[in-house]
Amino acid sequence: MKFSSRLIEEAVEEFAKFPGIGRKSALRHVLFLLKQEIHVTHRFTQALNNLREHIQYCKRCHNVSDEPICEICKNPLRDTSTICVVEQITDLIAIENTHQYNGLFHVLGGVISPIDGISPEKLHINTLIERIKTEPIREVILALNSKMESETTAFYITKKLKDLSIPNLKITTIARGVPIGSELEYTDEVTLGRSILARTIYE
Amino acid sequence: MKFSSRLIEEAVEEFAKFPGIGRKSALRHVLFLLKQEIHVTHRFTQALNNLREHIQYCKRCHNVSDEPICEICKNPLRDTSTICVVEQITDLIAIENTHQYNGLFHVLGGVISPIDGISPEKLHINTLIERIKTEPIREVILALNSKMESETTAFYITKKLKDLSIPNLKITTIARGVPIGSELEYTDEVTLGRSILARTIYE
Incomplete structure (x- = not known):
């Protein structure tokens, strides 16, 4: 796909760098901006620059934050004895949106993957161990993918945590x-095999 | 979906204004930017600002352009006796990408739609009539949607063009x-009815 305008070409190229946006959608987005008043573009680019320049990561749980300690860690109403370990910030957001969890989080920033050169030291595992040692944590929920x-x-x-030999530390x-709503047949x-093995008492 | 960061909230909100981008994809795009070096964000926002601030529309055919007259209109190798009328710039790009057309274009900027308050005066129909009157056009191709x-x-x-009573002006x-590659059955x-009525000599 070629365009007769260098300005459009450049904007499309930059837009197409986003995951899941091809050159065709990129062009659609670019033409959308052209149809809008100029302040729409300015507000959009300003919001992104602002975000990228001022975002911080919580020093305690590595969640994104507008301040050194995030809102979840600062919230006095949260249960500070439970910590939920997730891979990514998106996982944290997904769990928050269920409104079923009121404890703290710890964002690893990825998973161990020697092929991609991600060793345990590149993840926030050490800070997790530090937290377990110093905070009054009684349960660690591992909410990782499969x-x-x-x-x-x-x-x-799990091995690192067990090595700490903290009495009564629950790892779940x-x-x-x-899934709720799916048909067994499909x-x-x-998953179905595991759901039989891990069956629970029907109450 | 709620976020614990106002910066993220604002960036997601702005991103979700684009057609076909919901809050979930918007968040994915925003987190993608956070994972990249800061210059990726700056290059992206700079390209969009540049585009929106400096884009021009060709004074002759209303195509997007970096200069007062677009590259297609300026190109001496194009056939200046044929003009292809399209609704949107995206249609022009689609036709250009077929490499089957070497004439000029005229972008209407939409279609007549009284419900949306779009009267003929709001489109580039008058400038089209002007061009037909003054340029050596012999064929007008109407490449509009159905x-x-x-x-x-x-x-x-068509009515406006016929009113001009220009001898030998072909309207196609x-x-x-x-479509090539589709099955008749589906x-x-x-479309199938029209394709029978408008059948062509098999050569």
Whole structure:
């Protein structure tokens, strides 16, 4: 796809760098901006520059934050004895949006993946261990994905935590099973198999 | 979906204004920027600001352009006796990308739509008539969509052109029919019906 304008060409090229945006959608977005008043573009670019220039990461849990300590860590109403370990900030947001969890978080920033050159030191695992040592944590929930790298990371963290020999520290993981609303018939075998093995008392 | 950061909230809100981008994709794009070096954000916002501040529209055909007259209109190798009338700049780009057309263009900027308050005066129809009067045009190709408003617009333009009583001015429209590669079985009735009525000599 070629354009007769260098300005459009450059804008499309930059837009197409985003994940899941091809040159065709990029062009659509660019033409959308052209149709709007100029302040729409300025507000958009200002918001992104602002974000990128001023965003901070919580010194305690590595969540994105507007201040050195994030709103979740600062909130006195949260249960400080439970910590939920997630891979990415998006996972934290997803769990927050369920409104079913009131404890703290710890964002690893990824999973151990030797192929991609991500060793445990590149993740926020050391700071997690530090927190478990110094904060009054009684339960660590491992809310990682079910890819192999995630499982390896969960295993690595569990071993590190057990090495601390903290009495009564509970390590749990999120329940796996047939999603609410799905049909058993169409659920993949691994999930269905696990949901039979991990069956719970019907009350 | 709520975020604990006002900066993220604002960036997501601005991103979600684009057509087809919901808050979930918006968040993904915003987090993508956070993971990249700061110059990625700056280059992106700079390209958009540049575009919006410096883009021009060709004074002759209303195509987007970096200069008062666009590259297509300026190109001495193009056939200046044929003009292809399109609704939007995206249609012009789509036709250019076929490499099957070497004439000039005229971008209407939309179609007549009384419901949306778009009267013929709000479109670039007058400048089209002016061009037909003053330029050595021998054929006008109407490459509009097949919505009702587009058909009305095509009809309106045809009437205006006929009123000029220019001898030997050919008015044509793009061929409608079964798309190359589609199966007759799954082609909609209207298209298939038209393709029978407008059948061409098999050579």
